[in-house]
Amino acid sequence: MTSENKTLFKIKDIREDFPILDQSINGAPLIYLDNAASTQKPKSVINTISSYYENDHSNVHRGVHSLSVRATELYENSRNKVVSFINATNSNEIIFTKGTTDSINLVASSLTNTISKTDEIVITTMEHHSNIVPWQELCKKTGATLKIAPIDHNGELIIEELSKLLNKNTKILALTHISNTLGTINPIKKIIAIAHDFEIKVLIDGAQAIGHQHIDVQDLDCDYYAFSGHKLYGPTGIGVLYGKEKLLNKLEPYQFGGEMILKVTFDETTYNTLPYKFEAGTPNIAGAIGLGAAIDYLETINLNACIQQEKFITEYALKRLGEIPNIKLIGNSKNRSSIISFTINNIHPHDIGTILNQKGIALRTGHHCTMPLMDFYKIPGTIRASFAFYNTKSEIDQMINGLQTSYEMLS
Numbered sequence: 001m002t003s004e005n006k007t008l009f010k011i012k013d014i015r016e017d018f019p020i021l022d023q024s025i026n027g028a029p030l031i032y033l034d035n036a037a038s039t040q041k042p043k044s045v046i047n048t049i050s051s052y053y054e055n056d057h058s059n060v061h062r063g064v065h066s067l068s069v070r071a072t073e074l075y076e077n078s079r080n081k082v083v084s085f086i087n088a089t090n091s092n093e094i095i096f097t098k099g100t101t102d103s104i105n106l107v108a109s110s111l112t113n114t115i116s117k118t119d120e121i122v123i124t125t126m127e128h129h130s131n132i133v134p135w136q137e138l139c140k141k142t143g144a145t146l147k148i149a150p151i152d153h154n155g156e157l158i159i160e161e162l163s164k165l166l167n168k169n170t171k172i173l174a175l176t177h178i179s180n181t182l183g184t185i186n187p188i189k190k191i192i193a194i195a196h197d198f199e200i201k202v203l204i205d206g207a208q209a210i211g212h213q214h215i216d217v218q219d220l221d222c223d224y225y226a227f228s229g230h231k232l233y234g235p236t237g238i239g240v241l242y243g244k245e246k247l248l249n250k251l252e253p254y255q256f257g258g259e260m261i262l263k264v265t266f267d268e269t270t271y272n273t274l275p276y277k278f279e280a281g282t283p284n285i286a287g288a289i290g291l292g293a294a295i296d297y298l299e300t301i302n303l304n305a306c307i308q309q310e311k312f313i314t315e316y317a318l319k320r321l322g323e324i325p326n327i328k329l330i331g332n333s334k335n336r337s338s339i340i341s342f343t344i345n346n347i348h349p350h351d352i353g354t355i356l357n358q359k360g361i362a363l364r365t366g367h368h369c370t371m372p373l374m375d376f377y378k379i380p381g382t383i384r385a386s387f388a389f390y391n392t393k394s395e396i397d398q399m400i401n402g403l404q405t406s407y408e409m410l411s
Contacts (some may be wrong), residue, residue: 011309013300013382015390017042028360036180036208036339036386039233041294048293048395049235049286061259063277075285078292079275082240085295086225087216092245092274096288099239100207101130103226104174106241106278107136107203109254111172117143119171124149124157124159124186125376126179129369131205135174144171149377153184155331163194164237170200173179177209181330181384183339183367185209189220196221201247207231211298212310229287233293238287241278248274255280262281276363306389310338313387313396321402324407341368341382344403347410349383355406361399 015021018040023030032040052074059393060075076394082094095102115121121135125148147170149162156176166173173195174222178185192202203224209215210227217225230237243251253260253271258281261362263270271277298306317340330341344352353365366381367374372379385399 006135010388011392014140015392017044017297018390019043019046021390025360025362026358031361031398032386033385033391033395033399034362034364035388035391036368037238038230039211039388040390041233041290043233044296044297045234045290045293049236053288057285058069059282070342071285073282074292075287078288078295081295085299086210086240086242087217087218088242089218089245093242093243093248095248095275095278096283097226097241098207098237098284099228099230100226100369102241103224103239104203104205106144106254107172107224107226107243108138108280110251111256112138112141113170113252115142117145118169118339120147120165120167120169121145121171122149122162122165122170122397124162124175125151125156126155126182126370126373127176128173128205128207130369131174131203132372133178135172146326147173149371153338154333155179155184155375156333157174157184157186159187159189159191159194162191163195165265166195166198166200168198170198172203172342173200174203174205176205176207177276177332178206178212178337178339179370179373180208180339181341181370181373181382182333183336183341183386184215184331184333186273186289187335188222192221194265204304208337208339211303214303214307214309219315223247229291229294232291232294233297235287235290238284238291240291245274248278249325251278253277257281268295308393310387313391313393314338314340315377316393317385317387317396317399320396321403323400324403326407327403330377330379338387339384340386341381343382344407345411347407349381352383352403352406353411355409356402359398359402359405363399363401377384 019039058071060072077092079091082200104339147165150158195202201223204222206225211232225242230236259276260272262272262279326345328343349365364384
């Protein structure tokens with residue numbers, strides 16, 4: 001870590017912002033290393049949500065009374081914060097959803113009437129189930145063909161092979177920005193440019209990138225970008241679909257009722273304009289406001305410092321993991337994030353996870369919703385450690401001690 005980073009980033013002060021970290025599990029201090037599954041929430045996010053319910057709660061839009069006006073302002077202010085955070089063009093391009101999965105399903109479902117049996121959709125071997133199954137279902141409904149771009153054993157996309165899959169029949173390329181299992185950071189700007197040469201639309205699953213990298217959707221030139229609030233230090237149940245305005249205008253809504261309605265008669269219905277066309281029913285108002293608070297928090301503490309802290313912790317963890325006998329990294333990309341997956345000998349990941357939990361260490365074990373990826377590596381699952389900027393070297397040392405103890409007990 002650079003001296004500049006040390007100046008910008010005081011880890012003790014940061015950890016005090018996250019009340020959940022100050023507890024014991026099974027008599028040991030909690031060591032939370034499951035941030036790829038969900039990040040913890042700072043007090044400012046928790047307090048913002050509580051304040052909303054205590055002081056401002058009402059349903060949003062169409063209300064003329066003060067509570068509704070205040071709730072609407074808070075809700076729409078959060079949308080504007082997202083616009084700035086990912087550098088969208090305007091608020092019409094920001095759709096609030098339940099999360100990344102919901103965002104991807106929105107696009108896949110809304111494209112149904114535009115896809116034919118001669119069309120093709122391309123995804124990659126490393127995708128989360130949420131970026132596989134919606135496209136499988138779309139192909140089942142339309143007769144389109146689903147094609148899979150391969151990876152090598154380092155967990156990196158084989159760009160040449162991906163390029164060969166793209167042609168004039170390809171309608172959508174959907175891929176992850178960062179693999180939730182391997183930690184691989186894909187060169188998505190390069191891939192988007194290749195796809196656009198064929199006039200192919202590109203959807204990026206940004207669940208593992210948001211909050212861990214600077215995201216500029218205009219610079220990337222992606223057509224759609226999906227992410228979840230709870231992986232951005234915000235609440236669960238809220239997410240975002242970014243889409244280029246001209247594309248969102250062409251998409252048909254796939255849920256109906258509530259704010260997405262402009263006019264209804266028994267003969268026909270007129271849909272609302274963007275972004276409300278895709279926000280049927282009462283939205284997750286508190287979730288959206290909490291997401292805005294999470295963005296405020298990250299901008300206050302300096303995202304660059306957060307990124308550097310995570311890089312430092314990841315490099316240290318990789319070094320220490322190398323000290324454990326018979327450990328095998330699953331994914332060894334040159335360009336990786338703060339996610340590390342590994343196996344130890346033939347020991348089942350769940351057994352390791354259970355022993356570590358007794359020591360207060362929270363890791364994720366299993367297939368991580370990437371079963372086809374597990375099939376590629378011919379393993380049932382992995383042990384996954386994933387870091388956030390509030391994690392410390394001491395916590396990595398304790399994880400290593402726990403892994404060594406587990407190995408000795410189970411070998």
